Amino acid sequence: MASSAEEPQAHAGDTPSEARGAEVASVDDARSAAAARDAAELFLLSSEDRAGLTRAIDELLSRAEADPSIPLHRLARERARAPSWRAGHRLAVIAADRRDLASKLRRARTTLARAEQARLRVRSGIYYGSGAPSGQTALLFPGQGSQYEGMLEQLYRHVPSSRAWFDALDASYTSAGAAPPSELAFPRGPAASEDERLARERQLVDMVRGAQVGLIASLASHEMLLALGVRADVMVGNSNGEHAALIAAGAIQVPSRRALCDVIAHIGLSGRALPAPPTPERMVALNAFDRGQLDVLLERHDGQLFIAMDNCPSQVVIAGTQPAVEAAVDELGRAGAVCIRMPFERAYHTPLFGAWQRALRVHYDRFVTGVAHTPVRCCATGRPAPEEPSLALDLLAAQWSSPVRFRQMIEALHDDGVRTFIEAGPNNRLTAFVEDTLRGKPHLAVAASSQHRSDTQQLKHLVGELYAHGLAVRVEPLDRLCDAALRGVLAPAEAELPATEGAQGPGAAHRGQAAPEEAAPGPARRARSIRALHDALVAEAGESEARVFAMVQRLTRAAGAPPPPRATARPLGPASPAAAPADCPLLGDVVRADRRALHAERRFDWRRDPFVLDHSLGPLSAGRLPGGPHLPVLPFTLSLEIVAEAAWRLTGARPVSFSDLRARRWLALDRGKLTVAIHAERLPEEGREAQVRVTLHEVDGPRRYLAFEGTAHVSAAPAHAALPALLTDPGAPPPRVWSAQRFYAGFAFHGPSFRGIERVVAVGEHSIEADLTITALPELDPLHLQVDPALLDCTGQLVAFWLLERGERRFGVFPFEARRVVWHRRASPPGGRVRCRGHVRLDPSGTTEATFEMVDGSGAPVARVEGLQQRFVRFPETIHHLLFGGGPPEGGAPRGVLGNGDGRAGGVETTDRSFLHASWGIWARALAHVVLGERELDDWYRLGDGDRRVDSLLASVAARDTRLRRARRFAGRPVHEDPARGVEAKEPG
Template identity: 35%
Template structure:
């Protein structure tokens, strides 16, 4: 689907002087929304109202979300409400005071960043266009190509973190987002830039961004060319993020390597960043890991904020006078001094220049701002990493830290969520302007639902999708051919068998195909998107991991007892067994005893693999978890029995949890049991997928116990930094599993797990990350619930309607996984093969509406109503036993409409 057709979530703000009035306004807004009428302005409250409710969610869910909010606010004594997974926020009391804008440095950018937002936010388009035109005017490549590569070219991710090209982009995007936020009526009391973000902070404070845009772009171009003229440092430099390592030990470590490694950034108590010579940093990382800490290499080729960065600091100092800096309109704080800069221009320039060769401390600056009454921190950039640092620094103290964007969530959803939080928090907003954006007046005349222009638009979209799919398939085939090598001949390989390639020095890239099915391996059906049957089986993250490890083991001829070490483990999307079958392409590139593995669908519409990992066969040191602080019984309300009964979708073979022995704010300890039959780990898998999947299940249980998620929120793994597989116990063995768990932002968890049995460590998972996905309540009910909520609604004329535009994006996302999962729930064995051949969302929703129309008719006749998958549709005829009904479906319109034909029994 074209990004411009993406429908962002709606934002609804209601305010009142007291609770009774607010409940009344909720009721009136509910009635209007249910009737298809936008809430009127008198229902919208200002941030200085005593009672403030904000809701952000899809338009079709606003009525349901209002009902949830009303139920909660009717409880006596309720003064706060924050249901992040549902998009409901409520605040009470005086208007908040003290707002700081935080501008991130170069670590925030990424390929594709803000792509959705630029379709909706004109300042983003204008800033990127101005920056590109400035560079093109001097005969240089436009910077935006780094994040939006031209068709047919690959993204140069390394350039994003280069001082010459990535820096101007991050500054321009931060300034554009500053304009967006100010346009919503938010006014900062202080500005704070982190590293390169200090440029954006100073410019936003001193300059008129709309009037001085070209001056800023000219300066960014000049500094970019100066950066390109600098030679790469010798010896090589880098940066290392350090976590879970004591400050005392870190100070001692730096003293031992004085002049080689430096403390560059003190972000918060949980993270410091080191800069220095790369060879020494690698030794430091190994030492930190051996002591149970975490050392993560950052994608920078220079040691920012250390004496080694003096050359660039001098270059910038020479260019700062070229930037006109009137006195700041808003105080600008420095991460170098922790205090306000200036106010004279030369003093500001001097502070900016000094920060590049000295340690900067975001923690110190945040503490000082908080002491001055700044309790609200907004990250003005393409990610929300700084928010996590603020939350850690101010842990236990009242505050709000939120970002305008995130690498893990839809751009507009994050922005609307920020506005909802600010409103509930009592931060000043232009509520009238937001209302005009969110609920514009309808056009005076509505076009007919079946008008030729709409139908033609649908045909054009379908043709574009087919053309794009063909191009992607051709590119995929060329990619496979290039990896095989021109003129190479490989022996035929039977599906389901591994290939061991001869190795004669250098890297060797090979492929094989493998067929998986629930018929051959019934236990695969116990990991399905859907509680009960029918459902769509998907490969668990750990099943893909165990399969990749087995292929790598066979490739290098390693013994089954040899430890397997997997690093950079990533899952880009689900691998699903549609109709119980999955054809896999497995590609690898081998270098000595290391193998890079990737898994793809047999007929993918994606360039990137679905799953990938680097696999090594080396002695694996095991770093124990830092103490979890286990005290007391650790009893929790979410027992394994309740977890599998009320939340998890796992079938019997994946139900490995037996007992939670301790749970706390930092992690969880549980007893697991191996459940898979002996044949499950024969040659196909190098570990027990169901046992390892217990790590993800324990994260979900921990989140439920701490009320961070509800049953409508899915928790899905997508990466792990390092996994070590030592041995696989036979079925029926009890295994102790210890996990340290943390939540980053609103949508990601990170954890480390250790599995042990008989006093031996059998597996470890480090940097295990999972996304939290809050599904629309109707979809969640159908896939993970009892399937009783209706997708369509009845009209006075006897039709059933569904708003197609509101469902299309959700169901087509991630390779259409949710449409496929829904189809497996509502279509039967006679319908599913035909639908799977085209996977058309409109056809699926039309079938659902027709079946719900039949259920409505059956109920009126006093007949028992069957589940939807028991009803069969062939063309426009619906049958269930002796019952049949013909219906009309007019494609191409929204809302989608299904009506009974004249002749039906």
């Protein structure tokens, strides 16, 4: 746990002799500044002597001034990537533009002229060092309080291995029926009020989800550091960070990300059963306080007030019962101390938290333990963690009720010869504590993350400082991350970090060992550098082209005029011929394309794209009009069609199969509109088959959220290997309770074009078989589609049917992953039939997994879907009643009527509130589209995300229920609400 107070240690000034001053910029201003600086480039120079380094500086200056047309990143990679960290003199410069580069290079040259100057550290981006580094390296992991919204967002968006940590944690929580923790770190938008901001802050540090997502962020950060070549001699965790230290060191092993996250989620969710303390508790960070006065207060409130954390000379955190803490704060504040309330409702790291410590110890036995490959020091004892796994877990639990002596730990490490301290995790508060503790002593403290800089910029500063300090670092993974962030895509596979799935893990390598590419330069390394340079140039040119194209569109489009015809890129040669726009009806405007990559943007609008209305979340009532306000959601299979079209448009060949399909977030047409950005990129070819990786991002103003991704496999001469036919369970009977007609009338929300199940033939213990009818999506020509989204969507529907026959109720299944989809492209006109067989299982973790095959009347294969995974969501009763109508039509009241059979008449219990917040508020949004009229919906969206929006929605639900009760009482006939106008309308008598 790190303090939520401002960092006590200020950043250095622009000269080595300037005094350190506190940063006063607000977080919002800092983030805006970070975004503006995100294009800053890292320049690395070296030489064995000062004269050689001075010449290198002059050559770079001359090159920069001689050709101003060379982009800054190209200049950096062509002229400042050859240096060695082993050289006697090393210089790193981070420059935002040419003028900044020239100014900093000249300043560095002036410093080099002074022979006595062995180090230069200007935090705006000049780092110089000479000689070999002294001492050992410690890796620090932060704890509670370091989390912030948007932490490690660029790693999450663009580094597959980092995002895999967050995805694994989300999967563990959703499998347990809980909201995914990543939505705490990456909310849909800013808080609408101060109350909502405070509520979010509390959630981000709570023990149920917040602590866990902070831990995962530290592990993702650690993997990025490993990719950059960072190694440590010792690891230290602050509070909750001790978990990350033991995992990174191998004492707690990682059989797989998901397996570890299952344990982490179990521990977090168990915190819900922890009873509230008998007396409210508080934690407060103290700065500029008198230690003697604090000692007197601790003695006066013995057993009620404690020092929970001793962070550095400038700050401690006190905790205890609320009366004792408030009394101490009042007295210390009058004496001039700066007291900052922390967003914790528990007295962590005090004896008052002993009950939770004992409960945690039982849960810790779920961890897989091993022998650490790197020593871990414990802040509770100041000593190394025991090698015996059970004793290490005892200590891990015990530290929760023991004070965190971080200041004493840093002093002891420095006494033992540690001189370099690297913080792995969100924010840089531990780095500030180290600098305050070791003020005036030789050391280097640097963080991998900062709330005041983007991830790419902070990592550039980290690499620059470590390089100048003489430590082995690799810059290529950082370059690839920067390229991916610039283009809004995933970094290539080479940027993925070494696997941490074994007992030893990557941290077992010695700190001083050269990184693989550094140790063995050669053609492969040069080829990667050339490819990275090419990618950056293409991205830069493409961004300019896209901006010009968008401007022309805006200037030439008259008010009310239809959108201009789709842009078609220039023919790309025989390997990638341009496709006619009609062949890609869902791809939208191609704003940039070449032989290797394609960028497009598709704007969905229910008025122009009526097929989305048949996949809207909400009850199918008699009052539901076409184009009503129910929330349309793009189905998984429609996203697959976009992937297929992007691959076809890029390569000129039809996709024959797809792999690694993954839905990351809901693509919903809030207020009837949605913009999707599409990026397709060719991967290295294997044999005659080309592979295209496609990502879909939801566009929300200036921000983009990864929503869907997958790989399309294209071949000029496809050849599918024969696979054994899927068979139903022997003797599987026909369905006993449900029929296709009842399924669509009483359960599914799908409209006519997605109602492809004609007849379910058999339902077995692990199988289902059905006849499907080929339907047509409105306004889409089937001959122009690469796959049949409506037909493939039936596979997910059949999983729901299978669950219904097994007795499940009030649930939904929503696909999020498919291992492989093969489409044999045997197109049939609407009205044709196929036979579909599938194997289904419900995993205890809360997901379903299925494999389906489809064949036509002659037995020829049509499609195969393997490893289709769906989230099984169990809805609270009243939420399900409001969203999906409350049961099959033969059960009584028509769908859409708010019945009162459960005695609540549609009222949503307070326990359902958390459900409405889950999954980026998708269920609240869907419910709002059901119960609110057009004007009410406009006002509701203006409230922003958070509690205000949910409170308003619940009030509207209650008002709606009152109206319907009154109408039924006076009219005596069923009533439906007209969703287009938000008024009540009686059914025809």
